Amino acid sequence: MSSIDYFQLLKLAGPEAVLALAALAVLAVDLIWMREAPIRQRQGAGAFVSILGCLGAGLCALQMPGFGSFANGMLVIDPLTLLLKGALLVLTVFTVLLSVDRDFTEHVGEFFALILLATVGMMLLVSSEDLLMIFVSLELTSLSLYILTAFQKRSALSAEAALKYFLFGGMAAAFLLFGLSLLYGLSGSTHLGGIAEGLVGKENDPLLIVALAMTVIGFGFKIAVVPFHLWAPDTYQGAPLASAAFVASGSKVASFFVLAKVMMLGFAGVHGDAGWRHLIAGWAPLLAVLALLSMLLGNLVAIVQGNVRRLLAYSAIAHSGYALLGVMSNSGEGMASLVYYTVTYGLTTLGAFGVVALVEERTGSASLSSFAGLGRRSPILGLSMMVFMLSLAGIPPLAGFFGKFYLFVGAIRTGSPNIGLVWLVVVAIAMSAVSLYYYLQVLKQIYVTEESAATVDVTGETNIVTCCAVGALAVLVVLLGCFPNLLVGPVLAATGSAGL
Amino acid sequence: MTTEYDPYLFLAVFLGIALVFPLAPLGLARLWAVLYSNNKPGPIKNATYECGLESKGDARVQFRSDYYLYGIVFLIFDVEALFLLPFAVAFTGLPMGAIVAMLVFLLLLVEGLVWAWKKGVLSWT
Numbered sequence: 001m002s003s004i005d006y007f008q009l010l011k012l013a014g015p016e017a018v019l020a021l022a023a024l025a026v027l028a029v030d031l032i033w034m035r036e037a038p039i040r041q042r043q044g045a046g047a048f049v050s051i052l053g054c055l056g057a058g059l060c061a062l063q064m065p066g067f068g069s070f071a072n073g074m075l076v077i078d079p080l081t082l083l084l085k086g087a088l089l090v091l092t093v094f095t096v097l098l099s100v101d102r103d104f105t106e107h108v109g110e111f112f113a114l115i116l117l118a119t120v121g122m123m124l125l126v127s128s129e130d131l132l133m134i135f136v137s138l139e140l141t142s143l144s145l146y147i148l149t150a151f152q153k154r155s156a157l158s159a160e161a162a163l164k165y166f167l168f169g170g171m172a173a174a175f176l177l178f179g180l181s182l183l184y185g186l187s188g189s190t191h192l193g194g195i196a197e198g199l200v201g202k203e204n205d206p207l208l209i210v211a212l213a214m215t216v217i218g219f220g221f222k223i224a225v226v227p228f229h230l231w232a233p234d235t236y237q238g239a240p241l242a243s244a245a246f247v248a249s250g251s252k253v254a255s256f257f258v259l260a261k262v263m264m265l266g267f268a269g270v271h272g273d274a275g276w277r278h279l280i281a282g283w284a285p286l287l288a289v290l291a292l293l294s295m296l297l298g299n300l301v302a303i304v305q306g307n308v309r310r311l312l313a314y315s316a317i318a319h320s321g322y323a324l325l326g327v328m329s330n331s332g333e334g335m336a337s338l339v340y341y342t343v344t345y346g347l348t349t350l351g352a353f354g355v356v357a358l359v360e361e362r363t364g365s366a367s368l369s370s371f372a373g374l375g376r377r378s379p380i381l382g383l384s385m386m387v388f389m390l391s392l393a394g395i396p397p398l399a400g401f402f403g404k405f406y407l408f409v410g411a412i413r414t415g416s417p418n419i420g421l422v423w424l425v426v427v428a429i430a431m432s433a434v435s436l437y438y439y440l441q442v443l444k445q446i447y448v449t450e451e452s453a454a455t456v457d458v459t460g461e462t463n464i465v466t467c468c469a470v471g472a473l474a475v476l477v478v479l480l481g482c483f484p485n486l487l488v489g490p491v492l493a494a495t496g497s498a499g500l
Numbered sequence: 501m502t503t504e505y506d507p508y509l510f511l512a513v514f515l516g517i518a519l520v521f522p523l524a525p526l527g528l529a530r531l532w533a534v535l536y537s538n539n540k541p542g543p544i545k546n547a548t549y550e551c552g553l554e555s556k557g558d559a560r561v562q563f564r565s566d567y568y569l570y571g572i573v574f575l576i577f578d579v580e581a582l583f584l585l586p587f588a589v590a591f592t593g594l595p596m597g598a599i600v601a602m603l604v605f606l607l608l609l610v611e612g613l614v615w616a617w618k619k620g621v622l623s624w625t
Binding site for chain 1: 596600
């Protein structure tokens with residue numbers, strides 16, 4: 001009987017354990033001491049404990065040894081996964097800040113506990129190289145996110161959004177599980193490295209094609225690429241704001257990272273080639289098709305959206321298309337550009353959702369016209385929104401520009417004999433130009449359109465915490481754009497040492 | 501003479517047997533009915549069941565939603581028992597770490613119960 005060293009496990013999974021404890025603590029604090037308190041105080045206490053938990057987990061991650069592996073890749077610690085965990089914790093802290101002083105639920109403790117549990121799932125997701133563990137942590141994340149989406153019980157939209165998200169997600173999980181089981185059957189291993197070894201010599205097996213397609217469908221849903229994107233607009237529109245922001249940021253970062261890992265490590269021998277007139281069957285052409293469709297449909301449909309939340313959803317679909325280029329690069333550089341891109345995208349979209357939250361509270365809707373005159377009403381918010389929108393469009397010197405630049409350079413440099421992925425990069429750049437149009441539509445409302453009666457302040461109070469969070473995010477986006485090496489340096493060092 | 505071993509041949513044979521096994525008695529019964537018995541329907545013969553009560557009303561009645569919460573809380577402890585039994589059987593041979601892990605698992609379930617209790621799930625109102 002092989003015995004497991006539980007103390008080693010506890011040491012390697014320290015950050016996750018701290019976060020899980022924090023989730024229980026949030027529940028306990030809310031239920032035992034804060035029951036009778038007004039809802040704002042309960043939210044403050046919940047957010048405080050959650051942020052303490054994130055800080056604790058971050059400190060715990062700093063204390064970790066640089067490398068470690070538990071039970072044959074079930075839990076892998078290296079500088080890259082530690083970096084990803086840190087980024088996820090930062091995104092979680094901002095999500096928690098966005099949900100403070102927001103009147104959407106009376107189950108405060110549960111909301112924060114679920115955010116923390118989803119974060120635990122994401123952190124396990126990025127640090128696992130074993131199919132079983134990947135699936136279990138993906139489900140932990142997804143289940144928490146479904147509930148978070150349904151949290152606004154008084155709103156029918158929220159229930160509809162959650163139901164759509166849940167049904168699509170359940171189907172996608174079934175596909176993923178089927179694909180993974182075929183993969184195990186073919187290779188005889190659940191460890192990503194073992195799978196790559198087991199697949200040698202079976203490149204033309206029809207079962208492998210089925211397994212690959214099923215796996216891509218399963219992950220394609222999580223990252224919302226066309227044609228698996230249908231849940232995204234409704235979920236972004238109907239979910240409580242903090243949940244939508246979390247679905248758009250943290251879960252995207254974790255899912256993209258694990259997709260890249262499964263493709264680059266697990267399907268290492270069946271990369272194929274997506275070069276222009278140089279197609280070779282494998283996962284690269286498959287992802288190339290998804291990326292192409294996402295960039296085209298996401299950007300073109302975003303143009304006609306009148307609701308900023310839906311606009312952000314379609315822009316998220318388009319950004320998933322760009323980010324797939326990083327996966328297709330299939331190199332350490334591609335991985336580094338993917339990490340930089342998804343993390344900065346997460347920060348930017350969190351900030352944009354923060355502004356949407358403040359506008360929604362003021363005017364009662366997230367339609368484009370309710371942004372009219374925001375630049376004059378509150379200059380700082382208008383400026384922040386400008387930073388986020390221009391960064392999403394990819395204007396220098398903001399983080400979005402460098403992220404895209406880095407992605408595209410990585411894709412062009414990828415080792416195809418001909419001009420390689422240049423055709424896809426050309427499409428991506430053209431579509432970025434298209435996207436500038438609808439991002440500028442939002443800015444036009446903010447700076448040019450006159451304030452109308454519909455946008456007059458109805459509440460008269462501003463949410464200080466959200467304002468501060470939005471400001472901090474805007475500063476971060478500018479900072480990471482001007483000095484990309486702040487993030488790229490550590491990421492490159494980490495990918496180098498992780499052997500990618 | 502040696503024939504090559506084909507794993508799919510078994511499946512084909514099994515498929516054949518699986519089809520013949522239920523279809524043969526059904527076909528024989530049908531044949532018997534056509535040849536030897538004549539058709540005499542009656543109210544009793546046409547009843548849904550030969551014994552038991554005739555059902556009344558609609559099957560779609562409303563349950564109290566509280567019932568589902570009870571069901572879910574019960575399910576937690578049902579699953580817990582599933583893990584506790586092997587734990588109890590192997591208890592003497594377990595290392596310290598395994599016992600700590602099991603206690604953590606129990607703690608999580610207890611926290612779930614306390615949460616449900618505090619939320620008032622267990623009181624019918």
